[in-house]
Amino acid sequence: MSEEPDFPPPPLAEQERMVEAMLFASAQPVSLRDLADRMPQGADPAEAVASLRRRYAGRGVELARVGDSFAFRTAADLSFLMQTETVETRRLSRAATETLAIIAYHQPVTRAEIEEIRGVATSRGTLDQLIEQGWVRIGRRRMTPGRPVTFVVTEGFLDHFGLESARDLPGLSELRAAGLLDSRPPGEMSVPLVREGDEDDNGDDTRPGDLFGEEDD
Amino acid sequence: MSEEPDFPPPPLAEQERMVEAMLFASAQPVSLRDLADRMPQGADPAEAVASLRRRYAGRGVELARVGDSFAFRTAADLSFLMQTETVETRRLSRAATETLAIIAYHQPVTRAEIEEIRGVATSRGTLDQLIEQGWVRIGRRRMTPGRPVTFVVTEGFLDHFGLESARDLPGLSELRAAGLLDSRPPGEMSVPLVREGDEDDNGDDTRPGDLFGEEDD
């Protein structure tokens, strides 16, 4: 003998809203049983799901059955909008991050100037990578001997970093004041920056991995 | 001279399906421009979005406007069903929530203005935390002496707090009417503010361009 629920179950339209929200937010397909567990007593997820499926029939998104569970899926005929090419996300190497920062702060800047600030030679690959990424482009040539090429940041750079202009980047004392600049860079505490007798050492920048921008940790 | 499209754009109902599929597929808000980029020539995503919003009004999933972008989000009244999806967010300190509110209501706002309103120096990590959280970004520099950096809130902020735009901040018009958002000239009128150890924070050498070479000669 089952006990009568204290409250009547919500109307079907409301149950449908509940199922819709749960299926939308879930990271996996959800079974009728899981739906029932989360819904108020007396609710009928099977009927709510059936009604929701009819509602989404022919829409841009469809309610698909996956084994015993249900999930929203893009309508098959619209898959061209998704182009499921795999997008790989990688951390930008330290060498590239530093080079990009220097270009942003000092643009237009020549390669020699970048190297002077970083204290190490910049490998071709680092600049190429930034150009390929669409964050850096070649600017005007500098009117100095050798007429070296300069580098500047692009609209795409501003877009990615949420800046309105590169001139809005905070300066050193502002970084320090805002607490964005640790008094000691993290992770460098244990690394002796200069060992005896090699004044030209530039901390751990000189590790080969950095030069080629491959230090992805 | 714009070229005539080879094909007429798909009917509005079909455009609505496309927009529905794309917005459903993305966890992040999608701008009208990004929608248009992926739709056939001549399509009008704005109209399709408007029609879609009406369709989803009152459903378990709603189409929210976030700045210039749109995203599907579950209806807030159904949150009781979502225990499994709840994201444990890092608790913000009182200083951080206050700073966030000041930036949202007074934006674009400089650090000095934030400090004037709070009556204390902004501690390390407060702005940094808000930027890392994706709620605050750097805006244009203020065209006043020292050209200080300003802070503004982001689309991520609007999305998180369920706001269509910064104009929809609760109580904004009342606060403005009460004169509480006026920027009164600080300075001689203000109560004193003690800053910790940044007397050397002088605006002039904070311009990015000035940093170059400054330490090398």
Place this chain on the structure above:
Amino acid sequence: MTDKVTPLRPRHRTPPAPLPLEVATAVEERRAEEALIVDVDGYEGPLDLLLTLARTQKVDLMQVSILQLAEQYLGFVEEARQLRIELAADYLVMAAWLAFLKSRLLLPPDPEEDGPSAEDLAAHLAFQLERLDAMRKAAARLMGRDRLGQSRFLRGMPEQIARRRSVTFEVGLIDLMRAYARLKTRDEFRPYAFDRKNVFTMEQALERVRGLIGFAGEWTALSEFLPDGWGSGERGRSATAATFAATLELAREGKLEIRQDATFAPITLRRKPGAE
């Protein structure tokens, strides 16, 4: 302190936890210095304390008596002093400012005085308190909204939307600014490296000048005493400094005399007449 107002009492803050032994001494020293400044427990600075005091007046913030508020604040600070609580500097600066404001509010206005009147200053303080209070309330309202991830949820199974690029790099503005800051401050942390090759020491200079001074019966320019190859650039600076220091030492010993006719004129020296 007025009777109708509930007095707020200053309290000691719990002392900071002891530091582990392995923490660098520099950090320990700095912490120890900071620990001497005891903050007032629970208040985010003087303006916050003032706001709390103002609330005890149980009137709308617009009607708060700034004179009474100044008295409350000064009473609080006085009590802290009696309890031997050392207040942070900004609390004391505020106390001084409020004492000044109080005296100006009580005295008849000085027609000679420029700048904002005492009433203007009081009104501005009231405005600041009201504005801080409004921002507090706005923050609370903001945090109470239907927040993403708490009341509203995004798609649990987002479908990857392809970009043209197949690799996207994960790097934020913070990373960029930190990288730049790291580069620009690297030199601040570099231990001082002593350059022996280009340094002429004072010992070397002393030896050299001692040897040569016997021949300097007439006034001779300091530069004549520099060793060959040390006349210019970094080495020139080092040799000049060392040689000058050496001549000072020898002058002190009574071996030579130094003369400079005018500011920036060449420094000349000669053997002290009578010295061997």
